[in-house]
Amino acid sequence: MKLSAWFVALALLGTACSSSTLVQQGPSDTLRAYARALEEGHVDEAYRLLSDDAKRSMSLEAFRRAVKESPDEVIEIARAVSRPASDPLVTATVSLPNGDELLLVYEDGKWRIDAAAIDLYSQATxxxxxxxxxxxxxxxxxxxxxxxxxxxxxxxxxxxxxxxxxxxxxxxxxxxxxxxxxxxxxxxxxxxxxxxxxxxxxxxxxxxxxxxxxxxxxxxxxxxxxxxxxxxxxxxxxxxxxxxxxxxxxxxxx
Structure with a gap:
């Protein structure tokens, strides 16, 4: 995986998974905080914003080394991450006993059930x-x-x-x-x-x-x-x- 792909994937993992930062701030705030930490050289602070899955895929030492070896590319990625094309949509999928899946959407600090739960035969997507x-x-x-x-x-x-x-x-x-x-x-x-x-x-x-x-x-x-x-x-x-x-x-x- 290229360095740029790594940093984008890690940033998205950091905002898409449940964490205390996500609940307190929201996805857009977390993305901006991650980008700002990278731009200002606060590597450890940026690393703390990643999810547990992201940290398992890349250690702190490896993260520090990647930032040090490609500073210009890191800044470029940080600036791109700070300006997402749309507000991030945080969702969760719950598997039901009958095999169906129920989608939940995180809105205004609360988890809400998607319309598919009441529209069993939706044709929206x-x-x-x-x-x-x-x-x-x-x-x-x-x-x-x-x-x-x-x-x-x-x-x-x-x-x-x-x-x-x-x-x-x-x-x-x-x-x-x-x-x-x-x-x-x-x-x-x-x-x-x-x-x-x-x-x-x-x-x-x-x-x-x-x-x-x-x-x-x-x-x-x-x-x-x-x-x-x-x-x-x-x-x-x-x-x-x-x-x-x-x-x-x-x-x-x-």
Whole structure:
């Protein structure tokens, strides 16, 4: 890891983890104190602002040596840290007995429960949309699963085994992925019952494998988000694609 990356990572660890400094000051104050200590050469004071995890990853002697060997770079990093692009958001994740995760947010000196605790099927972010989709699928709430289907995909699509005969080459359905249920154009609207018939029928094993792979990857996966599109890799080469529609994230393909 480069020196600059070390100092940024250590600074963030110092403000993201619980400590008496964090509770008394807040993340922005701690970042500024860390930057000021580095700029003024108070190396031991800067080190004291780091979390226990950060201190375990770099000893005080190693920290002092890094500062001494690259003073110009340390000052540059300190100035960057003192001007974050946005206020730091401090969160905590609690694992529940059923495997779900509950997000808490630190606001105004108190821990508060995130909206996801009351909105079980949130579509506010790609990650929440995937979690909500999986929850609806596990509970066989196919009426809710339909919320995660883009509008254009709901019309003229079912998930049956065989496509209806195409009248013209242009009307033929596009080829689906080999490892995902392939939608078939039939001129009818996708409904919860049709979804149930496909996913509890001929495609049951396939969709269960995909859902399990997404569920396993979701907690630690990196979700790439660009404008109104997002994607997440899962399993052995799988990718789930999402699209934001009317302000809500929906699943376009997996």
């Amino acid at each position: 790609p990650r929440q949309a995937l979690a909500g989709f999986l929850r609806a699928f596990e509970r066989k709430r196919y009426d809710v699963v339909l919320r995660y289907v883009p509008d254009a995909e709901k019309e003229g699509i079912t998930l049956g085994e065989e496509p209806a005969p195409a009248a013209t080459p242009e009307a033929a359905p596009p080829a689906g992925k080999a490892d995902a249920p392939a939608p078939k154009t039939t001129g009818t609207e996708l409904t919860a019952e049709k979804l149930r018939a496909a996913w509890e029928g001929p495609q049951k094993d396939q969709i269960n494998r995909i859902a399990q792979a997404i569920r396993t990857a979701l907690p630690t996966a990196v979700i790439e988000e660009t404008g109104d599109s997002a994607s997440m890799s899962y399993g052995a080469g799988g990718t789930v694609a999402l699209v934001r529609e009317h302000g809500l994230w929906k699943i376009r393909d997996f």
